[in-house]
Amino acid sequence: MMREKGFSVDELDDALHKKSGLLGISGLSSDFRQLEAAAAEGHSRAKLAMDVCAYRLKTTIGGLAAALGGLDALVFTGGIGENSVGLRREVCDGLQHLGVNLDAQRNAQCRPDADIATDDSPGRVLVVHTREDLMIARESRRLVEQEG
Numbered sequence: 001m002m003r004e005k006g007f008s009v010d011e012l013d014d015a016l017h018k019k020s021g022l023l024g025i026s027g028l029s030s031d032f033r034q035l036e037a038a039a040a041e042g043h044s045r046a047k048l049a050m051d052v053c054a055y056r057l058k059t060t061i062g063g064l065a066a067a068l069g070g071l072d073a074l075v076f077t078g079g080i081g082e083n084s085v086g087l088r089r090e091v092c093d094g095l096q097h098l099g100v101n102l103d104a105q106r107n108a109q110c111r112p113d114a115d116i117a118t119d120d121s122p123g124r125v126l127v128v129h130t131r132e133d134l135m136i137a138r139e140s141r142r143l144v145e146q147e148g
Helices: 009-018 021-026 032-040 044-068 078-083 085-092 104-108 132-147
Strands: 073-076 124-127
Touching: 021 032, 021 044, 032 044, 032 078, 044 085, 073 078, 073 085, 078 085, 085 104, 085 124
Parallel strands: 073 124
Antiparallel strands: none
16 A cells, blocks of 8 residues: 555554454444444445454454364453344354354343353353453552562
C-alpha cells in the first residue's frame, strides 16, 4: 500500500488497525453488536463479516487443538465472547469431533461465568467474564512487591 498507493506509515497503520477486519469486510462497523443487528435486518456484508470472524476463530481453534493434541475446554470471554450467542454457536458448530458439544439452551440463556456445554460433552465450553481490572491490579501488586 505504501509502494502502490503512496500511503505514509501513519496512513498504513490507520488502514490496518482501524479500517480493516470487521469494518473492512462489512463496510459498516467494527462493533460486533452493530453487525449482528444489521445482519438480522438483511445487511449481507455485515453477515459476511460475522461469518468470516466465526470461520477464522474455528480454524484457529482447530489448529491449536491439533498442535496441543486435543481440547479440554473452549473459553469465550471479552465483549463478543461473553455477549454473542450467535458467534458462540457458529464457532462451536463443526467442532464436535474435538469434543465440543454446545448446549443450545444454555448458550441462549448464558450469563458469565458459565459452562454452556452439554452434560456429556468431553470438552467444556466456558463463558468467562473478563476481569481486566483485577489482572492489572494483581500485576501491579506483583511489580510493587518485587521492587520492595
